[in-house]
Amino acid sequence: MEKNIDRIFIAIALAYLVVGMGLGIGMGVAEEFAYAHLHAHINLVGFVAHAVFGFAHKLWPALRESSLAKPQLYVTLVGAPVFLIGLPFAQFHAQPLLAIIGSLMLLAGAVLFFLMFIGKSKQVQSFA
């Protein structure tokens, strides 16, 4: 699992990119832009954030040796869909609970990655 953590993040990022672009094209074809926020977050949280985590793991292999690497992976992999499914409920039905839970999980993922980076900064520098 730790060995493949970069590829897991990047494969999932690319899946989000396909879905996000598909939604963007769908919005354009239908000329209905109500899902623009969802589209933006699928692309940014789904594609960009996962891809950055994946490339960071590829660039600095010391990161995956951190004891925080697995919790960071899981909290991000679960937090993103919870957040993205929650967004339309918050936007259209005034039910923000899922979006709140998902966003806090994503924040936890960002904090963990920050701590991993700081914790492994010596090894990370040696790969720069």
Ligand code: HEM
């Ligand atoms: C096939 C590729 C894509 C298509 C067809 C597409 C299409 C669209 C459309 C139709 C809108 C709504 C514009 C409006 O409300 O007037 C939009 C908004 C947006 N898109 Fe895309 N998009 C694509 C890829 C991306 C990617 C890769 C990203 C980011 C990495 C992105 C980020 C955004 C953002 C930030 C907005 C603004 C959302 C908002 O106003 O809430 N898009 N896009």
